[in-house]
Amino acid sequence: MKPKSDILPYIVSGIIFVCLSFLPGLSARTFTAKNGKTLEAKLLLVQGNYVKLLKEDAQAIWVNSLLLTDHDQNFIRKQGVQSKTMKARNLRYIVNAAQHIDRLVESKLRINGLNPNPPATDEQFLRRIYLEVVGRVPTASETILFLESESPGKRRVLIDKLLQSEGYVSHNFNYWADILRAKSRMAGDGPAYLLWIKESLRQNKPYDLMVKELLGARGYAWENGSVGYYTRDRGMPLDNMALTTRVFLGTRVECAQCHNHPFEDWTRKQFYAMAAYTYGVNTNLRPGNVQGVKKYIDEKTRREDATKVMAYQKVAEDFMQPVLRMQGVHETPRELRLPRDYQYEDAKPNSIVEPSTLFGAELNVGLGGEKRDAFVDWVISPKNTRFKRVIANRIWKKTMGRGVFEPVDDLREDMDISNPPLMRYLEEEMLQLGYDLKQFQRILYNTRTFHRSMTREAIDPEKPYYFQGPVIRRLSAEQLWDSMLTLTVPDADERALDERVARKQDETKVMAKARMESKPDTIYRLAHRVVQLEDFSKKRNEMIVRSMERARKNGNKGLYENYKKDLEVSKKRLKKDLDSAYAVADPSLKSLKDRKGSPLVDSDPRWKGYGGNLVRASELSSPAPRGHFLRLFGQSDRESVQNGHQDPVLTQVLALLNGPLFNQIFSDRAVLMKGIAEAATLRDKIEVIFLSTLNRPPSEKETVLMLEELSNYGPVNDNGNGKISSDKPYIKGYRNIIGALMNTRQYMFLQ
Numbered sequence: 122m123k124p125k126s127d128i129l130p131y132i133v134s135g136i137i138f139v140c141l142s143f144l145p146g147l148s149a150r151t152f153t154a155k156n157g158k159t160l161e162a163k164l165l166l167v168q169g170n171y172v173k174l175l176k177e178d179a180q181a182i183w184v185n186s187l188l189l190t191d192h193d194q195n196f197i198r199k200q201g202v203q204s205k206t207m208k209a210r211n212l213r214y215i216v217n218a219a220q221h222i223d224r225l226v227e228s229k230l231r232i233n234g235l236n237p238n239p240p241a242t243d244e245q246f247l248r249r250i251y252l253e254v255v256g257r258v259p260t261a262s263e264t265i266l267f268l269e270s271e272s273p274g275k276r277r278v279l280i281d282k283l284l285q286s287e288g289y290v291s292h293n294f295n296y297w298a299d300i301l302r303a304k305s306r307m308a309g310d311g312p313a314y315l316l317w318i319k320e321s322l323r324q325n326k327p328y329d330l331m332v333k334e335l336l337g338a339r340g341y342a343w344e345n346g347s348v349g350y351y352t353r354d355r356g357m358p359l360d361n362m363a364l365t366t367r368v369f370l371g372t373r374v375e376c377a378q379c380h381n382h383p384f385e386d387w388t389r390k391q392f393y394a395m396a397a398y399t400y401g402v403n404t405n406l407r408p409g410n411v412q413g414v415k416k417y418i419d420e421k422t423r424r425e426d427a428t429k430v431m432a433y434q435k436v437a438e439d440f441m442q443p444v445l446r447m448q449g450v451h452e453t454p455r456e457l458r459l460p461r462d463y464q465y466e467d468a469k470p471n472s473i474v475e476p477s478t479l480f481g482a483e484l485n486v487g488l489g490g491e492k493r494d495a496f497v498d499w500v501i502s503p504k505n506t507r508f509k510r511v512i513a514n515r516i517w518k519k520t521m522g523r524g525v526f527e528p529v530d531d532l533r534e535d536m537d538i539s540n541p542p543l544m545r546y547l548e549e550e551m552l553q554l555g556y557d558l559k560q561f562q563r564i565l566y567n568t569r570t571f572h573r574s575m576t577r578e579a580i581d582p583e584k585p586y587y588f589q590g591p592v593i594r595r596l597s598a599e600q601l602w603d604s605m606l607t608l609t610v611p612d613a614d615e616r617a618l619d620e621r622v623a624r625k626q627d628e629t630k631v632m633a634k635a636r637m638e639s640k641p642d643t644i645y646r647l648a649h650r651v652v653q654l655e656d657f658s659k660k661r662n663e664m665i666v667r668s669m670e671r672a673r674k675n676g677n678k679g680l681y682e683n684y685k686k687d688l689e690v691s692k693k694r695l696k697k698d699l700d701s702a703y704a705v706a707d708p709s710l711k712s713l714k715d716r717k718g719s720p721l722v723d724s725d726p727r728w729k730g731y732g733g734n735l736v737r738a739s740e741l742s743s744p745a746p747r748g749h750f751l752r753l754f755g756q757s758d759r760e761s762v763q764n765g766h767q768d769p770v771l772t773q774v775l776a777l778l779n780g781p782l783f784n785q786i787f788s789d790r791a792v793l794m795k796g797i798a799e800a801a802t803l804r805d806k807i808e809v810i811f812l813s814t815l816n817r818p819p820s821e822k823e824t825v826l827m828l829e830e831l832s833n834y835g836p837v838n839d840n841g842n843g844k845i846s847s848d849k850p851y852i853k854g855y856r857n858i859i860g861a862l863m864n865t866r867q868y869m870f871l872q
Contacts, residue, residue: 238590255288314349371511406449417641522592539585598754
């Protein structure tokens with residue numbers, strides 16, 4: 122039976138939207154695109170520049186409102202219909218859905234003669250939910266607060282709290298950056314792409330809208346970071362389509378680039394027909410005035426010597442760098458042709474390929490009028506079973522450790538699905554939630570299935586798994602790093618560099634906009650002035666240098682020093698003159714210079730004295746350089762989809778015993794060492810260590826063993842109950858205990 126909600130959801134084509142009372146503009150109206158196309162539809166949701174419209178055929182589509190007439194845009198702004206976040210589904214709805222999932226899981230277990238795993242303890246659940254939702258272990262204070270609470274609903278309260286935290290954004294960024302192969306250093310502008318992913322998660326953007334923005338991305342990176350999806354594969358449009366099909370439709374068609382699929386009905390021609398939808402995407406967008414400037418300078422300097430002409434062109438290129446160094450995406454009429462070595466009889470080599478979907482569905486070009494837009498709408502359509510099935514299964518695997526079907530990105534018609542009713546319900550729920558991934562995860566985290574002890578036995582990958590409980594697995598490189606960081610830096614979740622990146626993006630946008638609007642004559646006059654200033658400065662400096670040399674030869678030290686000062690003054694004067702020349706050509710420079718205030722991460726007193734590298738994995742260069750802790754523990758290099766690993770190697774043990782991050786834990790300002798210092802007795806200090814690392818109190822047997830270790834470095838009075846005056850003698854003992862605990866399965870694995 123389907124779960125009911127007391128908020129009276131409005132159901133259309135299996136999609137639950139917000140209640141009618143939230144939608145003052147719900148009556149149907151005609152929306153008109155700037156190209157003259159019209160669409161009769163109802164306004165459902167507004168998310169940034171995108172609106173969700175319900176068509177007459179009961180299909181919901183996302184449309185970029187910037188494609189619509191000004192009249193329609195004004196209408197949309199007045200409605201103010203915003204996408205709902207967690208509050209859009211109350212706890213009753215969440216619990217009903219979670220219980221329905223449990224019934225489907227438990228029914229399958231009974232059919233197969235299996236028993237569910239026993240319930241997880243509070244200690245197990247606490248550690249698991251922190252690592253699953255925010256990607257780190259809880260602090261000692263967070264552990265104590267939860268374990269000492271007697272509230273019967275404390276688990277559900279904690280789930281909601283963590284889903285609303287900044288740690289959720291950080292942890293889920295790592296997950297999606299791996300899938301999308303997003304990198305800090307890539308063609309175009311990596312930071313803009315990474316920032317777009319984080320902001321999408323922070324806004325809890327519906328998944329279908331995220332995909333719409335990625336696949337339909339246009340513009341410059343500094344104004345639309347989602348263009349990174351295409352600039353990531355600059356010059357490789359066929360590879361990009363293979364990635365799109367694999368990630369969003371769970372279909373691996375890479376081999377069809379060269380030959381017909383050996384196990385499916387897909388042909389090489391069909392792959393090319395699919396790729397034709399996005400083949401017109403050009404990742405080499407340039408401002409219109411770049412070529413005009415070059416041509417203008419050539420005409421104005423045709424009687425001057427080649428060296429000076431080159432100097433003018435270099436100044437012009439430097440002036441346009443804020444735009445040129447960041448790639449952009451635009452649509453072209455470029456057509457895709459079959460390769461010259463095409464070997465099948467269904468088409469001729471080098472013939473033009475007409476766009477067609479791999480699964481044979483017909484596409485209608487939407488309001489935008491581009492074939493790519495039609496393709497994107499088809500990908501995310503509620504009628505596209507693969508789209509909803511793949512994302513529902515991905516999130517299920519992320520939560521439970523294994524998919525309802527495996528592999529998650531190689532969906533085939535004849536593949537074995539371990540629990541078909543469960544898979545159908547997850548798909549339906551994903552649609553009902555409007556692709557709200559946070560709400561979907563909230564339901565899964567509230568299931569009895571998630572709250573059970575983990576299955577520790579090895580699972581045969583060739584056999585179905587029926588989810589007696591979640592599957593035990595080693596922590597990811599990012600979870601290990603972030604957990605160790607939690608022992609070192611206070612409020613580590615909030616120590617984000619996004620503000621710094623966002624400021625730089627904003628500055629680039631302001632500067633780029635001004636320079637794109639600069640007229641060729643303005644840039645030419647700047648180039649002329651800069652070359653003139655540099656020539657004059659060069660001659661002046663050469664004259665001063667000759668005078669310095671004469672003073673040196675004559676042994677006149679005082680005169681030599683005076684000339685040396687003159688040279689420094691000359692260099693400063695040139696810089697000042699050049700700044701003035703650029704300011705005349707680009708007035709935005711002054712407004713950028715006048716901006717005051719440092720980013721919070723640099724000015725907050727909580728983090729004074731902590732190194733700039735002591736930030737969460739999501740804030741570091743992505744991926745980390747070779748040799749870094751993250752790469753050592755298997756962080757993906759982002760060259761292919763989710764290609765991180767969890768293979769154990771000896772150097773990992775050494776990193777956990779004596780690596781740079783491990784050593785930071787023992788500084789006086791580290792969170793763990795402060796907690797140890799505040800504890801009065803050795804028993805209390807041992808408890809702080811256990812609560813901080815394994816997130817549970819130690820047993821009496823463990824306490825006795827730890828006291829034996831500490832007795833090697835100082836007296837253990839009153840069986841560890843006596844107060845100690847200084848931790849100094851015991852530091853090495855603390856270090857040995859912490860290192861040992863971090864190398865246990867309890868610490869290294871999600872249990």
